[in-house]
Amino acid sequence: MKQNNKISLLKLLTVFSSIIAVLAYAYSHQAIDVKQLTASDVSSETPVSPKTAQLTLPERTNNVWQMKPFTLPDTKGNTHTLKDWQGKVIMLNFWASWCSPCQFEIPRFVNYQKRYAQQGLQIIGIGLDEQKKLANVERSLEMNYPTLVISQQEGGKLLEKWGNDQGIVPYTAVIATDGTIVYIHRGSMEDEDFNEFVLPLLSKK
Amino acid sequence: MKQLTSYLIKAIFSLAIIFPHTVFADKVTIDTSAETNEILVTINNERTVTDKDLEEALRSSPFYTQFNTMGEKQQASLRGNILKRLVIARLLSLEAEKEKLQESAEFIKEVDSFRKGLLYRYYMSNLKDKIKIPKEKQAQMKQQFKGNRDAYTAAKATFITKQYNDLYQLTIKSLQQRYHVKLHNDQISANAKPETIILEGDKGIVITMADIYTADKNTIQKPHKDELLDKTIQLAELLLVAKIADEEGIDVSAQVDGFKQERLPAMYLEQKQKKWTGSPKVLRDYYVKHPEASFIPQRWHLGMIVLKTEDEAKAVLARIKKGESLFKLAGELSIDPYGREHKGDMGWVREQSGDPIIEDAIKNLPDGQISGVINTHKGYLIATILDRRPGGKRKFISMQDKIAQLVINEKMHNFLQDLQSKYDVQWSVLKKQNETQESAQNKTQKKTIKS
Numbered sequence: 001m002k003q004n005n006k007i008s009l010l011k012l013l014t015v016f017s018s019i020i021a022v023l024a025y026a027y028s029h030q031a032i033d034v035k036q037l038t039a040s041d042v043s044s045e046t047p048v049s050p051k052t053a054q055l056t057l058p059e060r061t062n063n064v065w066q067m068k069p070f071t072l073p074d075t076k077g078n079t080h081t082l083k084d085w086q087g088k089v090i091m092l093n094f095w096a097s098w099c100s101p102c103q104f105e106i107p108r109f110v111n112y113q114k115r116y117a118q119q120g121l122q123i124i125g126i127g128l129d130e131q132k133k134l135a136n137v138e139r140s141l142e143m144n145y146p147t148l149v150i151s152q153q154e155g156g157k158l159l160e161k162w163g164n165d166q167g168i169v170p171y172t173a174v175i176a177t178d179g180t181i182v183y184i185h186r187g188s189m190e191d192e193d194f195n196e197f198v199l200p201l202l203s204k205k
Numbered sequence: 206m207k208q209l210t211s212y213l214i215k216a217i218f219s220l221a222i223i224f225p226h227t228v229f230a231d232k233v234t235i236d237t238s239a240e241t242n243e244i245l246v247t248i249n250n251e252r253t254v255t256d257k258d259l260e261e262a263l264r265s266s267p268f269y270t271q272f273n274t275m276g277e278k279q280q281a282s283l284r285g286n287i288l289k290r291l292v293i294a295r296l297l298s299l300e301a302e303k304e305k306l307q308e309s310a311e312f313i314k315e316v317d318s319f320r321k322g323l324l325y326r327y328y329m330s331n332l333k334d335k336i337k338i339p340k341e342k343q344a345q346m347k348q349q350f351k352g353n354r355d356a357y358t359a360a361k362a363t364f365i366t367k368q369y370n371d372l373y374q375l376t377i378k379s380l381q382q383r384y385h386v387k388l389h390n391d392q393i394s395a396n397a398k399p400e401t402i403i404l405e406g407d408k409g410i411v412i413t414m415a416d417i418y419t420a421d422k423n424t425i426q427k428p429h430k431d432e433l434l435d436k437t438i439q440l441a442e443l444l445l446v447a448k449i450a451d452e453e454g455i456d457v458s459a460q461v462d463g464f465k466q467e468r469l470p471a472m473y474l475e476q477k478q479k480k481w482t483g484s485p486k487v488l489r490d491y492y493v494k495h496p497e498a499s500f501i502p503q504r505w506h507l508g509m510i511v512l513k514t515e516d517e518a519k520a521v522l523a524r525i526k527k528g529e530s531l532f533k534l535a536g537e538l539s540i541d542p543y544g545r546e547h548k549g550d551m552g553w554v555r556e557q558s559g560d561p562i563i564e565d566a567i568k569n570l571p572d573g574q575i576s577g578v579i580n581t582h583k584g585y586l587i588a589t590i591l592d593r594r595p596g597g598k599r600k601f602i603s604m605q606d607k608i609a610q611l612v613i614n615e616k617m618h619n620f621l622q623d624l625q626s627k628y629d630v631q632w633s634v635l636k637k638q639n640e641t642q643e644s645a646q647n648k649t650q651k652k653t654i655k656s
Contacts, residue, residue, distance in 0.1 A: 097274040133274040140273040140280070185354065193354075 057163050057181070064090075065179040070158060072126070072148035075135040080148060088122035089201045090175040093189075094159055095125055096152070097133040101188045102170040106141050112194060113145045119202040120177065124148065128155030128169065176201050245288060245634040252295045254288060262287050288634070296624045297470030306473055307465070315472075319464050323457045324450035325443050331455075332376065336368045380445040384410055388441075393434055395420070395427035404441050408448060412440055481616045482609040491612050492601045498611055499604060502556035503596035505567060508549045508589040510535035518578040518585035525575055531589055540584055556596055563588065 059067050064082060073079050082090065093109060095102035113123045125147035127134035134147050150158060156167040163184060164171050174183040174197050183197040246254040263269060263284065272283060306312055338346075338361060346364075350357040380386075386406035392414075393403050399415035417436040418428060482488060492499060510531055512518040521538065525531050535549025544551060556564065566579045567588050576588045601608070 098270065100270045103270050103273060132276075136275055137273045139277075183354075 058161055062181045063179045064175050064181055067161070072150055073131075074146045074148055075127075075131055075138055080146070082124070085122045085124065086179075087120075087177055089120050089177055089198065090173075091121070091123040091198060092162075092173040092175060093123060093125050094128065094155070094162070094164070094169050094171040095147075096128045096155075096169050097137050098129070099169050103137065103141065105170055105188045106137075106143060108189075108191070108194075110142060110144050112198070116199075116202055119205060121198070121202055126150060126155065126158065128152045128159075128167075174198055174201070245632075246292050246295075247631040247633060248292065248295050249299070249628050252299065254291045254295065258291060259284065259288055262291055292630060293621060293624070294467070294470045296621075296628055296630075297473050298466065299628065300624065301469045301473035304473075306476075307469055312469065312472060315468060316461065316465055319468075320457060320461050321443060321447040323460055324447040324455055327455050327457060328446050328450040328453075329373070332372055333365070333369050336365050336372065338364055377442055377445065380449055381406075384408060384445060384448065386410065386441065386445070388437070390434070393430055393437060395430075395433065403437055406445075410441075410444055410448060412437055412444070416440060477620070478613050478617075482612050487612060488605060488608045489601065491615075492604075492608055495611070496598070498608065499599040499601070501597045501599060502558070503568075504553050504555050504594040505590050506592040507551040507554050507567070508532060508535070508591055509541070509544055509551050509586055510539045510549050511541040511544055511584040511586045512538065513540050513584055515578060515580065515585050518587060522575070522578055522587050525587065531575065531587065550591075553594075 056062075057067070061067060065086070069081050069083065071079055071081050082092075091109070091112075093102075093105075095106070097103075109123050112121060123145040125134075125143070125145065127137075127147045127149055129149070129152065131149045134149055137143070138147060159165075159167050159169075159171060162171070162173055164186070168186060170188055172185045172189050173181055174185070176182050182201065183193075185193055185197075243256040244253045245256060245259060263272065266272070266287070272280060275283065301307065342364065343361070346357060346360045350360060384406040386404065388404050389402060392401050394414075395418060397403075397414045399413065399419070401414045402411060403414060403417075404410075404412040417433055417440060420427075508531055510521060512521055517538075521534055524534065532549040535544050537545075539545040539549060556568075560581055560583070562581050563579060563586070566576055567590060570576050570588070570590055572590050572593060574589065579586050579588065
């Protein structure tokens with residue numbers, strides 16, 4: 001009789017835990033439904049339909065102003081938060097001085113910044129490296145946008161918050177004027193990607 | 206034959222869906238940074254190294270990524286080194302030309318093979334560039350992989366590769382017909398004479414056995430016929446494509462000139478080095494004349510305590526002799542910070558790498574025994590040997606390659622010195638730098654006088 005009771009209890013527990021698992025699954029899927037998260041966030045002026053990259057960020061929002069802010073120094077030692085550039089179309093580019101593909105795409109970014117600054121573009125580098133090396137690359141490649149300095153270890157943690165748990169660079173997030181993270185690009189960003197995901201967000205000349 | 210290419214593209218696309226538009230127009234272009242063509246160095250008034258040459262050499266170097274991370278002074282010094290190398294390459298070219306190396310069969314063959322390879326690559330890359338994904342197909346892919354950029358990019362690449370493979374096969378087939386190519390399959394054999402023709406066609410297309418296989422007495426197993434056939438087909442495709450590329454006027458002369466400029470001095474140097482090290486006597490003589498090259502130092506695992514005064518050292522030595530541990534005492538008393546931190550364990554030290562006074566004192570000390578007090582300029586020390594590796598001399602046979610490299614280094618140094626004094630090398634870049642510095646100094650002086 002006691003054994004029967006134990007079996008019933010086990011059955012009950014199994015059913016109960018299955019219900020919890022199903023509920024948790026449903027909840028998590030609701031949470032990663034990109035459309036639900038983005039539809040209300042995007043201003044009607046934004047010409048592209050809102051979508052973040054193919055991933056859900058750990059903070060379960062795709063609006064940068066709802067994420068926990070970070071404060072970092074630039075290569076000259078002045079501290080910044082992303083709020084310093086609120087209202088701009090932000091390209092947040094994670095890079096490192098030892099990374100060849102990063103250095104390969106930077107001259108293209110310099111050109112974007114030069115060409116589209118008037119239309120509201122602001123590229124911001126996040127350099128996972130020593131300040132001195134980052135500053136040297138800035139000078140050598142004549143970079144015309146700021147790079148915020150972070151150690152490789154801390155940078156890895158920050159990257160995780162931006163959906164990159166493998167610490168791969170280059171890695172670029174495109175943020176619309178209202179803070180929506182419209183697109184996240186892994187690897188070197190090409191003109192084609194810029195034209196499709198950044199250009200439509202910029203104001204007309 | 207108004208462009209065989211365009212015909213082929215039409216042909217292949219008639220098999221697929223044809224929508225010759227692309228979805229993405231390239232709206233953004235990157236301007237290449239303007240480079241001056243300022244002359245930095247002139248050699249004999251006939252050869253120059255320009256700013257552009259230097260930048261190109263720098264960009265194509267494997268350390269370019271690191272270069273950007275360096276400070277200004279380091280960058281300037283690296284630039285200087287590369288400039289020197291470029292000047293040396295020009296000097297070597299002049300020497301090579303004097304000896305008419307550019308007319309040698311070996312050089313001509315290498316250049317020809319480079320040129321044909323380049324023509325092949327350009328022609329095929331042109332073909333590939335002309336493949337466009339039909340607009341509707343692209344829209345369909347975009348829909349299918351919505352939100353997954355990587356998958357979309359991969360799908361596009363797969364589509365283009367498939368189209369390219371079909372186009373490639375069609376191109377080769379029509380070129381075979383165009384040049385009436387005949388393969389003499391029955392002639393292909395590793396035992397055939399080198400001059401045996403195994404493939405031929407119009408306009409001088411010929412492949413002989415020598416082109417695909419050279420008998421070598423060291424070869425244990427001769428290649429199978431299938432292997433030779435594969436090589437023949439590969440080479441034939443290269444020759445056919447290079448031929449049509451030539452006929453269609455694809456111009457690779459600039460790249461070929463660049464290759465010649467790089468390859469001629471390199472080949473000249475290779476030949477020089479072979480000459481310097483070709484005779485076994487030269488290597489043997491160097492080995493005998495330079496015993497330091499084959500010297501293997503003795504190594505000791507050293508234990509040591511260092512004390513400030515002789516009296517302290519004597520007192521410590523007495524304690525050790527009574528049974529106290531040298532290492533324990535070193536951890537407590539040694540005035541050498543490393544020794545105190547590591548409790549007297551100094552690790553492995555090499556013969557002729559440290560203080561000769563210590564080396565003399567420990568050289569003949571039996572393992573495990575304690576030395577007397579050794580007076581050095583760093584203090585008074587007591588040592589013991591925990592273990593040792595014997596030294597010796599490397600055998601000539603085991604270090605011939607190293608000796609050859611040492612001979613090259615020695616000869617090269619003198620050779621390059623001679624070369625630089627043989628030609629008139631004008632470093633305009635240094636002259637200009639000095640002028641700029643002088644004018645800056647003058648300005649400062651004038652300011653000082655005015656004030």
